């Protein structure tokens with residue numbers, strides 16, 4: 181099948197390489213020429229484990245190509261996936277300008293029957309809006325269908341997630357579209373991946389409901405951790421005891437400095453906005469978002485306490501800048517938020533991240549020192565903060581870390597260290613809800 185993917189970001193490139201690996205002829209288009217040039221040479225413009233190998237293999241075997249000529253890609257393809265960004269606007273609603281731009285391009289390139297599929301996370305009603313834009317802008321009578329096929333991959337394990345999804349959701353009103361997508365996803369169908377076939381609106385909402393639920397689960401355990409701090413209970417054991425209940429499940433019960441990334445913050449806001457627009461007050465979601473903001477501020481407060489109540493002039497090593505491990509994505513990263521607050525409060529900041537330093541530098545500039553590893557970051561500081569749970573930070577030589585410091589405070593915002601062990605090494609330890 182000839183497939184075009186519009187947008188060569190985290191989702192677009194993974195989807196393109198994944199469908200190529202399934203044996204399809206895939207062209208992935210982006211409007212940023214430098215990105216396309218890199219991808220043509222098999223270089224991935226962002227950090228995603230395993231993606232380089234998959235792209236390289238499919239480029240070499242001739243099933244995958246990259247281009248910035250959207251018109252040609254549309255004319256040549258039967259199925260067109262929209263995988264462009266849908267960032268938040270000032271009021272929290274999703275900015276659909278990139279999606280609409282693509283819909284207009286599709287209308288221009290409509291030379292034969294096409295199926296247009298939204299993979300981008302889009303508010304309920306957007307796929308119908310795309311249909312309307314194409315109908316209003318096409319200059320012939322060519323037939324087309326629209327479908328919604330939200331993406332659930334996680335950055336850091338995106339290739340695995342694409343190949344082994346928990347489910348594939350397909351929303352469409354068209355039997356032809358359903359048959360085409362079932363065919364395209366045949367390898368997963370054969371592997372007995374659950375498929376949810378539904379209408380456009382329901383499919384679009386499944387994505388927002390899923391992300392909002394996960395965000396709510398994180399905010400919930402964060403608040404439990406916060407009261408553990410005061411009540412003298414251990415949140416890890418609480419989470420374990422909760423998670424063993426099959427109705428609750430063990431995942432997303434790890435406390436931290438708040439959720440971040442390119443999806444949860446924007447998707448929770450967008451769903452809140454969608455609810456407001458239909459006159460519904462989504463109290464739980466509102467609380468989830470507010471609790472998250474408070475959690476990031478609480479993390480800064482913990483660092484202030486560890487620094488003896490004064491941030492100004494305090495030297496702090498911040499380990500981790502990406503919003504989670506195994507990615508260089510710093511969008512809405514709690515670590516970055518904390519870095520900014522520490523700098524505003526006069527801290528002298530030394531940072532290290534295995535992949536996100538370049539992206540962080542584009543935001544923080546020269547206001548902090550970018551170090552070559554964790555021990556370098558710890559040199560001469562009073563406080564070390566673990567802000568992202570990269571594996572590298574789980575296995576640090578704690579004696580070496582302590583020896584590099586000019587102080588003894590360890591703020592473990594990801595609970596990767598055992599409080600007792602840290603204390604034995606000579607740290608004053610602050611975790612999240614660990615007594």
Ligand SMILES: NC(=O)c1ccc[n+]([C@@H]2O[C@H](COP(=O)([O-])OP(=O)(O)OC[C@H]3O[C@@H](n4cnc5c(N)ncnc54)[C@H](O)[C@@H]3O)[C@@H](O)[C@H]2O)c1
Nearest residue numbers: 187188189190191210211263264265266278300301331335
């Ligand atoms: N990143 C994730 O983990 C993830 C997971 C699931 C769903 N999503 C959703 O998928 C969508 C894409 O996310 P992403 O993280 O891949 O975004 P991204 O910002 O990494 O990539 C989007 C790409 O689209 C390109 N683009 C924008 N307008 C274009 C146009 N008119 N023509 C061609 N290219 C264009 C941009 O240049 C950019 O490279 C979003 O709606 C997001 O919410 C993301």
